[in-house]
């Protein structure tokens with residue numbers, strides 16, 4: 001299915017469409033200056049990218065991270081996402097970040113998991129990068145891959161400095177969308193198998209004035225209060241029904257503040273910047289409309305928007321085809337692998353792809369703690385490169401479990417160490433045996449599942465059995 005067409009049909013009317021038909025321009029060949037040559041180059045400074053950068057730098061590699069925004073953290077910071085799911089037990093870089101946030105008083109228990117202060121997160125990540133002697137460049141977008149004989153040698157970037165090239169022994173694509181590896185010509189999948197549709201997008205926003213609003217245990221109670229309030233103060237168009245597991249107001253560490261997970265924009269292609277623009281405008285409209293009604297629900301009369309996110313939250317884009325494709329059967333079976341380099345415990349949580357779907361987010365509750373093999377991080381048919389984060393190799397359903405940020409960090413720290421090992425030995429990352437990498441990760445205190453029963457793992461991590469309703 002052509003997602004661009006679908007988006008155009010289902011999105012709100014745009015004031016003016018500027019169409020250039022099928023016209024093209026031919027660009028002249030140009031000489032692009034090489035401005036850096038490093039051991040490990042990380043594209044994207046989101047949860048996977050920061051873990052990869054820190055792991056590589058702490059392992060002695062000269063490491064550079066490129067980020068298009070003016071902050072590290074990706075969806076955590078530019079996207080104002082909370083809470084941090086599936087971070088416990090991952091060890092090493094993941095635990096170090098949690099410890100720093102605790103020390104900064106920027107960490108709060110929320111339900112069975114934790115939230116963090118998004119502003120503190122930006123600062124803490126920059127401090128950790130500085131201490132690890134990692135280099136990073138903001139406002140720098142990776143626009144192309146430099147490929148020689150099937151091996152990625154570096155990237156082309158665009159920024160205020162112009163068009164430049166960066167070379168590296170190993171590159172890690174942590175762009176979330178798999179931009180670099182796709183530009184290098186690797187295969188990928190987009191959306192669900194039947195029609196290519198992806199999960200909806202959500203623009204997160206932060207609020208003040210929570211007052212005595214209690215920690216939500218479910219979304220239904222607030223949804224019902226919203227319906228009652230709309231009967232009194234006037235209807236707004238909600239982008240979801242009662243059964244869709246929204247809205248959530250998630251308490252943040254700063255007293256009286258919260259992150260709101262509610263807006264939904266459907267059938268948007270994350271690889272189309274015009275569609276992304278329309279989706280962001282629509283979601284921001286939804287956020288402001290929603291708050292008007294929320295103010296008429298119990299405890300929320302003082303609610304006000306502190307800020308909407310700088311970037312809309314993309315749940316799903318490319319999934320790069322790798323040497324192993326993680327499937328939902330691996331997740332329900334709690335499969336372990338000889339080259340398992342991190343693990344996930346989060347359920348398969350697919351936010352339904354169509355606005356009219358009456359069912360709630362489809363969840364596979366019977367998730368067993370499962371490992372992610374190193375092979376999911378190795379793109380097929382391309383050398384010198386790894387992927388980490390939500391763009392690794394897996395199915396639409398499996399992705400809906402492993403995409404949470406704690407697990408993306410787990411992949412990132414594994415990719416960063418593997419890249420540093422490969423760079424030190426002057427070989428491609430595919431030459432690092434998964435079992436050797438696993439042993440090296442364990443030596444650094446990375447949590448793995450070896451020999452533990454699923455109940456023990458979940459109990460260790462959360463202090464109680466995780467139950468999904």
Ligand SMILES: Cc1cc2nc3c(=O)[nH]c(=O)nc-3n(C[C@H](O)[C@H](O)[C@H](O)COP(=O)(O)OP(=O)(O)OC[C@H]3O[C@@H](n4cnc5c(N)ncnc54)[C@H](O)[C@@H]3O)c2cc1C
Pocket residue numbers: 043044045046047048049066067068069073074075076081082083084085086140141142143174175176177179201202203204312313314315388389390391403404405406408
């Ligand atoms: C609305 C929403 C709610 C979610 N809820 C939760 C939740 O409650 N808890 C949880 O743990 N997870 C949640 N997730 C999942 C999670 O946020 C993402 O799957 C996760 O952030 C993926 O991490 P990543 O590092 O792969 O990608 P991202 O966080 O997307 O980071 C990618 C980074 O790369 C940068 N980048 C992209 N392209 C380029 C380029 N070409 N050049 C340079 N830089 C580039 C981006 O700016 C960004 O900083 C949610 C996601 C969404 C969208």
